[in-house]
Amino acid sequence: MTLPELPELHLADWRPTKDTLHLYCQIVGKVRLATAPPRNHWWNAPLYVDVRGLTTRRLHHNGTTFQIDFDFVDHSLLVRTHDGRVRSFDLAEGVPVADFDGRLHAALSELGVDVEIKEHPFGVPMTTPFPEDREHAAWDRAAIESYGRILDWTDGVFEEFSGWFSGKTSPVHLFWHSLDLAVTRFSGRPAPPIAADAVTQEAYSQELISFGFWAGDDNSPDAAYYSYTSPEPDGLRDQPLPVGEWIAFGSGSLALLPYDAVRTARDPRGSLLAFLQGAYETGARLAGWDASTFESKWCPTPSQLHELQTNAADDFGRPVVA
Secondary structure, eight states, rough: OOOOOOOOHHHHHHHHHHHHHHHHHHHHHHHHHHHHHGGGGHHHHEEEEHHHHHEOOOOOETEEEEEEETTTTTTTTEEEETTEEEEEOOOOTTTOOHHHHHHHHHHHHHHHHOOOOOSSSSSSSSSSSSSGSOOOOOHHHHHHHHHHHHHHHHHHHHHOOOOOOOOSSSEEEEEEETTEEEEEEEEEOOOOOOOOOOHHHHTTTEEEEEEEEEEOOOOSOOOOOEEEESSTTTTGGGGGGGSSSEEEEEEEEEEEEEEEHTSSSSSSHHHHHHHHHHHHHHHHTTOOOOGGGGTTTTOOOOOOHHHHHHHHHHHTTTOOOO
16 A cells, blocks of 8 residues: 655644644643653653643543643544543634643643643743743645645654654654654763753753754744754764755754755655664764664664665665765
């Protein structure tokens, strides 16, 4: 069976909807954060891709198991409990953030699982408190459906890539801070302490190589895949990649591959896997990871990985990385 082509997704075409969804996700994510036990690297905070959109997965409060789902098929928000109770409301006509916030808390209250959250956006340009934000209310159904399709496809590729690694690795999850779908590998060694806020200190308390997809923002004007190594080893940005490019980002470097380049590639899945593997190999080698000990039995052989990267490099018209 031939899968449908990956859809286009340009930030300029859906920026109002993207910003609205981002704020919705922050509200729902804060409910998850308030009801889930703490985990390392804030793994208790993210959302997850599911068959119809995004979900908190199971949460527990006041003796009740519940979850909150964004349904990108029927364009609605649902709260469901283990005993069959459901509350939902429509998103398709555009709901101001203030109304979304109020309706969600009303639904949670009716189900006996409401919690207080910090009613302010976190780490985004938008600063209006959620209960006062009537500016952000866009909902482009076609764009939401395209975004959901891309998340579903990307989640599948990230899961495949994750299976190649036998060390400590995060789930594939969506951080509502920056609205990026991410998966992270760890060396098992602690990282030097950094001068940063408590959230960032916990996130980067161990050596890691992270990979992700974001839909674009003021810093990255279109959808793209990325990878970075932290702490960043010397010379990282000088190393060749089979596909993608190194760019300066903040105080470090970021491997970046535009989503549109993946979408239009001869083999999108192979191109993305080659990018992820290339960024991982480069970061792990320069950072002194013993990468051979982290290969799972599901990891392709060295010759298969070389073929994957060779094919991707050829597709992008660049020299093969030795």
